[in-house]
Amino acid sequence: MTRRPNAAELASAGAQTIPDVIRTGLDVLFCGINPGLWSGALGQHFARPGNRFWPALHRSGFTPRQLRPDEQRELLSYGLGVTNLVPRTTARADELGQDEMKSGAQRLTEVAVRYRPAWVAVLGVTAYRAGFQRPRARIGRQDDEVGPSGIWVLPNPSGLNAHYQLDALAEEFALLGVPVVTAENPTLGPPCRGRQPNAHFLPRAGQKSCHEGHLVGATLSCRVC
Numbered sequence: 001m002t003r004r005p006n007a008a009e010l011a012s013a014g015a016q017t018i019p020d021v022i023r024t025g026l027d028v029l030f031c032g033i034n035p036g037l038w039s040g041a042l043g044q045h046f047a048r049p050g051n052r053f054w055p056a057l058h059r060s061g062f063t064p065r066q067l068r069p070d071e072q073r074e075l076l077s078y079g080l081g082v083t084n085l086v087p088r089t090t091a092r093a094d095e096l097g098q099d100e101m102k103s104g105a106q107r108l109t110e111v112a113v114r115y116r117p118a119w120v121a122v123l124g125v126t127a128y129r130a131g132f133q134r135p136r137a138r139i140g141r142q143d144d145e146v147g148p149s150g151i152w153v154l155p156n157p158s159g160l161n162a163h164y165q166l167d168a169l170a171e172e173f174a175l176l177g178v179p180v181v182t183a184e185n186p187t188l189g190p191p192c193r194g195r196q197p198n199a200h201f202l203p204r205a206g207q208k209s210c211h212e213g214h215l216v217g218a219t220l221s222c223r224v225c
Helices: 007-011 037-042 053-059 069-078 098-115 125-132 166-174
Strands: 028-032 080-084 119-123 140-146 149-154 180-182 199-201
Touching: 007 037, 028 098, 028 149, 037 069, 053 166, 069 080, 080 098, 098 119, 098 125, 098 140, 119 125, 125 149, 149 166
Parallel strands: 028 080, 028 119, 119 149
Antiparallel strands: 140 149, 180 199
């Protein structure tokens, strides 16, 4: 269980930044808006218990179990990573200024050019609109690219986002990738023959297969082989 930061850690969190969880060639680089106080205090992305990022990631099939914030480095083994649009820690995202958001978009472009993820998933349509100057952008795949990477906008997983409950949030996440679900479900598709032999893919409309027969979603790369 993620520990609760103490008062002194929370008080000093505003001076903290969190290192990216990243490597070259990821399938998806998830981009939060900026670290909250819990995250800044603990040095862990999406650390506050009310944030739905970790459960949505699991329910949508990106991870075979729900990871804890202190297990964030395990994301790399699934071809996933995390960064932030703005590195500065704040109590609320609305404390960020427009110039910071624009600078964050430029920083994200530089990160994408350097690490070349297949997709960058921005977690928050309002932040994407502000940072990339796309006032009419909606949730989902964008026509733009960030460096060599496609852009997908997902709902903000913060517990303050009342427009999306967890199930709806997970459904949006699932549109970006191929869900991996447990073998106990009798309605599953073909078994995965790669790194997760006890998992199965649940086929979705429009999916394709990699050369090993694993189903591939919007990422166009297989997270198994």
